[in-house]
Amino acid sequence: MKICVAGLGIIGGSVCMSLKRAGYAVDGYDISQLPPTYALNNGIIDNVASEFHKYDIVFVAMPFKATVDFILNNGFKDGAIVSDICGVKKPIENAVSKSARNFNYVGCHPMAGKEVSGIKNACADLFDGRSMVITSNKDTDPAALDTVRALTKDMGFGYIVECSAETHDRKIAYTSQLAHVVSNAYVKDVDLDDCLGFTGGSFQDMTRIAGVDEAVWATLYLENAENLNEKISSLISSLAEIRDAISSGNEEELKKILARGRVLFDGSKKINGKKDIFVQKLR
């Protein structure tokens, strides 16, 4: 099975390293010259890839627009598996399914990352124990899906979460995109200045991802605009509810509102699969 990873940033590099750790040979490609050179010199890839039609599997680990361009503008082997790792899935699925295609597309989104980027921050254990979301629809090839599942396990993931692209995009708007929006909004207070002496960790948690690359995230937000704006509005309502209870000075009412959050949170601590989400524990 000949594998190529196109896009050698932190995620693409870690896909290479985790697959090589599992014994696979992996070739790599990047639009820039430095990452493949670095990857080759550091044993992260076996060869620099250029002829993508030679591979049985091509993982595309690029930002959203580059991913769509790469998939639509390159030729792949008949029946090859082409997979991406983008943070939104429905727009990719739409773009790919519109093209007349001879390959099998399977959407992936590894639930792992760091607030740093680049192949130098890639590591073989980035995915260990984490969750891999795999998206599919009625047209997805079952054998291709099986292969992606097997590779997911070999990369070290702890869970496979399978759902439609639509479900992925709604969930991810909540768990990831909203968190990035909050973090970015949180640092815009006049009291940011000189505040670090006044925090024991909660401020750091809120703001850890405030400085992520706006070019990458703006695209993701816009590609998932409807879902994300629903989540932002829902959060604003919940914040306003607490603010209004504080304004009213009604301690019992405020406690009731806060207790509802505590109870919801306590009930949410397991990875479940139900309704339209299928969860498989791998380890």
Added chain:
Amino acid sequence: MKICVAGLGIIGGSVCMSLKRAGYAVDGYDISQLPPTYALNNGIIDNVASEFHKYDIVFVAMPFKATVDFILNNGFKDGAIVSDICGVKKPIENAVSKSARNFNYVGCHPMAGKEVSGIKNACADLFDGRSMVITSNKDTDPAALDTVRALTKDMGFGYIVECSAETHDRKIAYTSQLAHVVSNAYVKDVDLDDCLGFTGGSFQDMTRIAGVDEAVWATLYLENAENLNEKISSLISSLAEIRDAISSGNEEELKKILARGRVLFDGSKKINGKKDIFVQKLR
């Protein structure tokens, strides 16, 4: 120097343990019977305290209302130092300064904690490298302030941050209370259910403190209502700004808004002291 810690939860217990680690003898008291028994049996305190007028220093590590009651309803030695660790400082300062008093009050707020509580979670190194906020005003006794500074250093803190109670309450509304409000609001989305497979860490960061004790926090929010509601409103504005840019579909505008957050965040990573905040690095 005879030291008493009144209130043996995670913070009070950790004050005892860090002071004993530094060689001090420490007596302890709690409104409940179990914590002092546990503390005595585990070498966390030397004796169970009852006659508070015997001590040179009394640290009160209780919730807000209990702290005020304890300070106002007990007699202390002439010139004793009475210090509290509450998350709001101006209301305590007001309550204490109104009483005719023979002791010296110094406000403290250790920037350390966990999302768990109780003396069983106390530890000697909870404060190591952390920041201790000490509040004072023109009436604060300079010798008492010096003693509290010395004990702060001995407890293992890495920084002393000194300011007025007003400044503390404004900063803490932003760094701590707002974070707790956001966390509690964040879990109130319809997509909380079944979302854990879709997160790589940012959701966990946002929600770590969603389940803290609502009785403790409701009081703190209400005692600092004006500052906190200003912070909530400011955050809502920043969230709405991002939401509106997403709605407009203007990618350049959205990137500009997100970049402003990144730049602010990058510029905020040092503990500085300026204007009305004095910072001393201890180690």
